[in-house]
Amino acid sequence: MGGWGVGGGPRGEEAASTHGWHRGVPWHRGGPGRKGTRSWSWDGPERGLDAGAGGSAVPTSPPGRTLWVLAHFSLRFWANRGVWVAPSWRATRSPPPPHRFYEKVRALHQDPGASVDNPLLAFSLIKRLSSDWPRLVYSDEATENTRGTAPLLHPGSGGASPGPMEKARGLQPPLRPPPHPLPSSPRWFQGGTAGAARSRGPGRGGAGADAAAGRLRAQRQGHGQRRLPARRHRPPAPLQPRPPRRALRRRLLPCGQGGLRHGRLLPLHRVAGGGRQPLPPLLRQLEPGGGAGQPGGRARPPRLLLLHGTAPGPLPSPPGPSRGPGAPHTLSAPTQAGNISHALTLSKEFLHYDPSNQRVTRNVAKYKKLLATGGDRAGGPLRRPNATRLQSRDAYEELCQSLGAQPAPERPPHLGCSYETNGSPYLLLQPAKKETLRLRPYVALYHDFVSDAEAETIKGLAGPWLQRSVVASGEKQQKAEYRISKSAWLKDTADPVVRALELRMAAVTGLDLRPPYAEYLQVVNYGLGGHYEPHFDHATSRKSPLYRMKSGNRIATVMIYLSAVEAGGSTAFIYANFSVPVVKNAALFWWNLRRNGDGDGDTLHAGCPVLAGDKWGETAPGVTLG
Ligand SMILES: O=C(O)CCC(=O)C(=O)O
Numbered sequence: 001m002g003g004w005g006v007g008g009g010p011r012g013e014e015a016a017s018t019h020g021w022h023r024g025v026p027w028h029r030g031g032p033g034r035k036g037t038r039s040w041s042w043d044g045p046e047r048g049l050d051a052g053a054g055g056s057a058v059p060t061s062p063p064g065r066t067l068w069v070l071a072h073f074s075l076r077f078w079a080n081r082g083v084w085v086a087p088s089w090r091a092t093r094s095p096p097p098p099h100r101f102y103e104k105v106r107a108l109h110q111d112p113g114a115s116v117d118n119p120l121l122a123f124s125l126i127k128r129l130s131s132d133w134p135r136l137v138y139s140d141e142a143t144e145n146t147r148g149t150a151p152l153l154h155p156g157s158g159g160a161s162p163g164p165m166e167k168a169r170g171l172q173p174p175l176r177p178p179p180h181p182l183p184s185s186p187r188w189f190q191g192g193t194a195g196a197a198r199s200r201g202p203g204r205g206g207a208g209a210d211a212a213a214g215r216l217r218a219q220r221q222g223h224g225q226r227r228l229p230a231r232r233h234r235p236p237a238p239l240q241p242r243p244p245r246r247a248l249r250r251r252l253l254p255c256g257q258g259g260l261r262h263g264r265l266l267p268l269h270r271v272a273g274g275g276r277q278p279l280p281p282l283l284r285q286l287e288p289g290g291g292a293g294q295p296g297g298r299a300r301p302p303r304l305l306l307l308h309g310t311a312p313g314p315l316p317s318p319p320g321p322s323r324g325p326g327a328p329h330t331l332s333a334p335t336q337a338g339n340i341s342h343a344l345t346l347s348k349e350f351l352h353y354d355p356s357n358q359r360v361t362r363n364v365a366k367y368k369k370l371l372a373t374g375g376d377r378a379g380g381p382l383r384r385p386n387a388t389r390l391q392s393r394d395a396y397e398e399l400c401q402s403l404g405a406q407p408a409p410e411r412p413p414h415l416g417c418s419y420e421t422n423g424s425p426y427l428l429l430q431p432a433k434k435e436t437l438r439l440r441p442y443v444a445l446y447h448d449f450v451s452d453a454e455a456e457t458i459k460g461l462a463g464p465w466l467q468r469s470v471v472a473s474g475e476k477q478q479k480a481e482y483r484i485s486k487s488a489w490l491k492d493t494a495d496p497v498v499r500a501l502e503l504r505m506a507a508v509t510g511l512d513l514r515p516p517y518a519e520y521l522q523v524v525n526y527g528l529g530g531h532y533e534p535h536f537d538h539a540t541s542r543k544s545p546l547y548r549m550k551s552g553n554r555i556a557t558v559m560i561y562l563s564a565v566e567a568g569g570s571t572a573f574i575y576a577n578f579s580v581p582v583v584k585n586a587a588l589f590w591w592n593l594r595r596n597g598d599g600d601g602d603t604l605h606a607g608c609p610v611l612a613g614d615k616w617g618e619t620a621p622g623v624t625l626g
Pocket residue numbers: 267269524532537559569570571572605606607608617619
C-alpha cells in the first residue's frame with residue numbers, strides 16, 4: 001500500500017458502483033408530452049399514490065385505485081372525443097393534463113437542497129434550466145392545461161361575449177416551441193451535455209445507464225477482452241517500442257494498488273509558434289472591454305488563438321473590465337457558438353429595449369449580411385463528418401465509462417513502476433516516479449511530476465487567457481464540436497515555474513523542448529461535460545501545416561494533470577484499449593511517431609467527458625528529439 005501506480009487498482013469497480021447514480025428528473029414513463037402515450041400513462045395514478053399528501057385525489061386501496069383508473073380512462077376517452085366533462089369535476093378530480101403538468105412541475109422542484117458548489121448538483125441545475133424546463137413549458141400537457149383552464153379563468157370564453165380577463169389579455173394562444181434554442185442552452189453547453197450523456201453520466205436515459213453498467217460489468221469480468229472495431233487502415237507494424245532515450249537501467253518497483261484515487265488532472269500542452277489569429281470582426285464587435293467599434297476601447301488580445309503560428313508574440317495583458325453602458329456581452333455566446341440567426345433574434349430583442357444602442361444596431365446589420373451571404377456557415381464550429389458513425393466511437397464510450405485504467409492484457413516484466421534519472425543531472429537528486437502503462441503505443445505516467453503550488457501557479461497564469469479551444473482545420477484553426485474546452489498558451493518567459501516545468505519535461509523525456517523544436521505549453525480547462533473526442537496529436541497528412549513548420553511533426557506529447565476531477569475526464573487510448581484516470585500532478589507521456597517518423601496509428605486518444613469536477617491540464621507536444 002501507499003504506492004503510486006494506477007495500472008491495476010480497483011478503480012473499475014469503484015467506478016461501476018457509482019455509475020448510474022443519477023437518473024435526472026423523474027419524468028413520466030411515456031416521455032414528456034409524447035402524443036399517444038400520455039393518456040395511457042400510469043404515471044398519474046402511480047405518482048398520486050406515491051405522493052401521499054401531495055395533493056392527489058387518487059385512492060390508495062386496490063379497489064379504489066381500480067375504480068379511479070377506470071373513471072380516469074373513460075373520462076379521457078370521452079374528453080378526447082369532444083364530450084363535455086364538467087369543469088368543476090375536472091378541477092377537483094385531477095383532470096389528466098393539469099394533473100400531469102402539476103406532477104411534472106413538482107418533480108422539477110424536487111431538490112435535495114444541497115449547495116450548488118457540488119458540481120453534480122450544479123450540472124443537474126443547469127441541465128434542468130437548459131432542457132428540462134423548456135420541455136415542460138412547451139409540453140402537450142402545458143398546452144392542454146392552458147386551453148383547459150381558459151374556460152375556468154375566462155368564464156366568457158365559451159360564449160359569444162368575452163369575459164373580463166379575455167378582454168384585458170386576449171385569448172391565450174397555444175404555446176409553441178421556441179424557434180431557436182433558449183439563451184440558457186448555448187451550444188457549448190449542449191455539446192458538453194451531449195458529451196457527458198455519451199458517457200452515461202448525469203442526465204436522463206436510465207436505460208442507457210443500465211446498459212452501460214451492464215457492459216461495464218461484463219467488461220470487468222473479462223479484463224481487456226473487449227472486441228475492438230476493425231480498423232480500416234491499419235498502419236504498418238511498429239518498430240520496436242522504445243522508452244525515452246538514454247533510459248538508464250531501472251529498478252522496477254511494485255505499483256501500489258488503489259493508493260491513488262481519481263485525481264486532479266493538469267495536462268500541459270505546448271504548441272509551436274503560438275502566433276495568434278486576428279479576431280474576426282464579428283467577435284471583436286462583441287468583445288467585452290473594447291475592440292473595433294468600441295470608441296475608447298483598449299486594444300484587447302484576440303479571442304481566438306492559433307494552435308500553431310509562426311511568431312510568438314508577447315503574452316498579452318489580462319482582459320480589462322467591461323466598458324460601455326449595457327454592453328450586451330451575453331449576446332456573444334450564440335455568436336461564438338456559430339448560431340448567427342439566434343444572435344440576430346437576441347440582438348433585435350435587445351434593440352427593442354434599447355433602440356439607441358449603436359453597437360447592437362451594427363451587429364444586427366452584420367448578422368443579416370452574414371446570413372444573407374452564408375458567412376454564418378463558414379464561421380460555425382467544426383463538425384466531424386459522420387461523427388456518430390466513427391468506428392472508434394463504441395470503444396471510446398466504453399473506455400470513458402470505465403472511469404479508470406484498464407489493466408494491461410498481459411503484464412510483462414517491463415511494465416510497472418520505477419525511479420528514473422534518464423541520465424539527467426536534473427533528476428539525480430529527485431528521480432522521476434515512472435509507471436510504464438503500455439509498450440504499444442509507449443505510454444508512461446510520471447507521478448508527482450509537479451507540486452500543488454506549481455499547479456496552482458500555472459492555472460493562475462493561464463486563467464485570464466483561457467479561450468475556447470480550437471483544432472487544426474486545413475490551414476486554419478477552428479472551434480470544433482468535438483473539442484469542448486478552453487485553452488491558453490504559456491511562453492516559458494511567462495514565469496519561472498513554466499521554465500522549470502519545461503526543463504523537467506526535457507529531462508524526463510530526453511526531448512529538446514526549446515524553440516523552435518517544441519510548441520508552447522498549452523493549458524487546457526474542461527468544465528462539466530468538456531471533452532476532446534478521439535484524435536491524433538500528430539499530423540496525419542503531408543498536406544498538414546504541421547509539416548511545414550520548422551519543428552516538424554509532433555513526436556511526442558506530455559500532458560500534466562493539474563487538477564483532480566471527481567468523475568470522468570480520463571485520457572482514453574482507443575485502439576490500445578485502455579484509459580488513464582486523471583491523477584493530479586502526474587504527467588502522461590506518449591510517443592506520437594514511430595522511429596521512422598511515421599505517425600503511430602495506435603495513439604488515437606481522447607479526453608473523456610468530465611462528469612463531475614473541473615479538469616485542468618497542461619500539454620506539451622514535443623516535436624523533435626533532443
Ligand atoms: O484531456 C485529455 O485527456 C487529452 C487531451 C488531448 O489529447 C490533447 O489536448 O491533445
